Amino acid sequence: MQWVRAQSIAEALSHAGPTSRYVGGGLSLSLLLQRGIEQPETLIDLSALPLRQIEGRQGLLRIGSQVRLAELSAHPMVQSLAPLLTDIVRQLATPALRNQATVGGELLERTRCPLFRDPSNPRCNKRTVGSGCAVIDGSEHPGALFGTSASCVAASASELAIGLCAMSAEVTLYSPEGTTERSLPLLALYRSPGSDPSTELTIERTELLTSVTVPVATQQVFGYARLAESPLVPLASCAVMLSVRDQVVVDAKVILGGLTAKPWRAERCEPLIIGQPLASVLSDRVVNAALDGAQPRPASRPLRSLAQQVVREALRRAVEKHAAHRR
Numbered sequence: 347m348q349w350v351r352a353q354s355i356a357e358a359l360s361h362a363g364p365t366s367r368y369v370g371g372g373l374s375l376s377l378l379l380q381r382g383i384e385q386p387e388t389l390i391d392l393s394a395l396p397l398r399q400i401e402g403r404q405g406l407l408r409i410g411s412q413v414r415l416a417e418l419s420a421h422p423m424v425q426s427l428a429p430l431l432t433d434i435v436r437q438l439a440t441p442a443l444r445n446q447a448t449v450g451g452e453l454l455e456r457t458r459c460p461l462f463r464d465p466s467n468p469r470c471n472k473r474t475v476g477s478g479c480a481v482i483d484g485s486e487h488p489g490a491l492f493g494t495s496a497s498c499v500a501a502s503a504s505e506l507a508i509g510l511c512a513m514s515a516e517v518t519l520y521s522p523e524g525t526t527e528r529s530l531p532l533l534a535l536y537r538s539p540g541s542d543p544s545t546e547l548t549i550e551r552t553e554l555l556t557s558v559t560v561p562v563a564t565q566q567v568f569g570y571a572r573l574a575e576s577p578l579v580p581l582a583s584c585a586v587m588l589s590v591r592d593q594v595v596v597d598a599k600v601i602l603g604g605l606t607a608k609p610w611r612a613e614r615c616e617p618l619i620i621g622q623p624l625a626s627v628l629s630d631r632v633v634n635a636a637l638d639g640a641q642p643r644p645a646s647r648p649l650r651s652l653a654q655q656v657v658r659e660a661l662r663r664a665v666e667k668h669a670a671h672r673r
């Protein structure tokens with residue numbers, strides 16, 4: 347295996363191809379390499395690239411993809427303009443992992459489905475399309491509730507994406523096929539498995555994510571909640587971002603994670619919030635609408651009530667934050 351420490355974006359792109367992988371902090375990738383799940387011929391180390399800045403300009407926060415998670419949560423501009431991100435990152439993994447993991451790597455890491463990561467399991471459509479799915483075929487692992495298909499029920503891995511999608515973040519990408527950059531909404535980066543679950547992304551693995559841009563507005567309040575089966579792995583999570591004027595919600599984003607095949611926008615819930623007094627967002631009607639579209643299997647049915655709990659809790663925290671701001 348060849349290891350290349352790229353000194354520029356152009357050099358990184360010049361080594362990218364079907365058998366290469368970029369290395370952010372290397373945490374997630376190294377586990378898959380050790381188990382033989384990923385077998386690239388070239389590893390492109392991004393650590394020398396100038397992608398480690400956090401800049402604020404004209405209502406936007408631009409975060410380089412090589413920023414470490416610990417740097418992100420400790421940055422004064424993030425703490426004052428995007429505290430939702432600080433809140434999420436502080437609950438991720440461990441301090442040592444947060445010192446090494448990068449924003450780009452966290453957003454693009456592969457599913458944490460245990461049977462995808464188990465090389466002794468031969469039935470995984472994500473590893474080999476057409477081989478079956480050991481989870482669907484009887485494992486006790488519950489899988490995801492939203493956005494799954496008959497070929498894969500794996501949950502997406504990124505927790506940071508839940509908050510960034512609630513903030514309507516965009517990502518900037520470079521492709522080896524052209525030197526120009528392109529941007530797309532972060533939510534559009536992720537795909538449902540459909541009949542080909544081999545990738546979780548709508549982009550090619552050769553595309554280089556260079557930054558994430560987040561609009562920041564002063565009249566927004568957020569709520570984030572997660573319920574974890576262990577302190578290290580999120581099981582169900584929800585991020586809510588509300589824009590409030592005169593006690594009325596004028597815009598809302600509700601994003602579910604943990605139990606979802608991709609960051610999941612609760613689209614049927616948002617219209618029930620927008621235009622309503624802030625106090626009414628905690629109704630059962632709103633919480634139940636957030637779960638519209640869930641596709642539980644027998645093993646995942648008990649997770650429905652967990653999803654309801656995290657949605658309710660995230661909404662409650664947003665309402666409380668707004669009340670605290672006014673005091």
Ligand SMILES: Cc1cc2nc3c(=O)[nH]c(=O)nc-3n(C[C@H](O)[C@H](O)[C@H](O)COP(=O)(O)OP(=O)(O)OC[C@H]3O[C@@H](n4cnc5c(N)ncnc54)[C@H](O)[C@@H]3O)c2cc1C
Binds near residue numbers: 368440443553554
């Ligand atoms: C014990 C443990 C507990 C954890 N707990 C949590 C948790 O509670 N919540 C949570 O969300 N995560 C958790 N994680 C996952 C952890 O957050 C990820 O391993 C880490 O964020 C990956 O970041 P990285 O920079 O090391 O990624 P890497 O391993 O470097 O990369 C991950 C993937 O992204 C690709 N990539 C990296 N950077 C780029 C780029 N700039 N452009 C294009 N592709 C790129 C790589 O090719 C690879 O496919 C845990 C991990 C461990 C080991």
Ligand code: SF4
Binds near residue numbers: 457459472473499
């Ligand atoms: S749920 Fe998806 S990733 Fe997990 S074993 Fe089945 S096909 Fe593989």
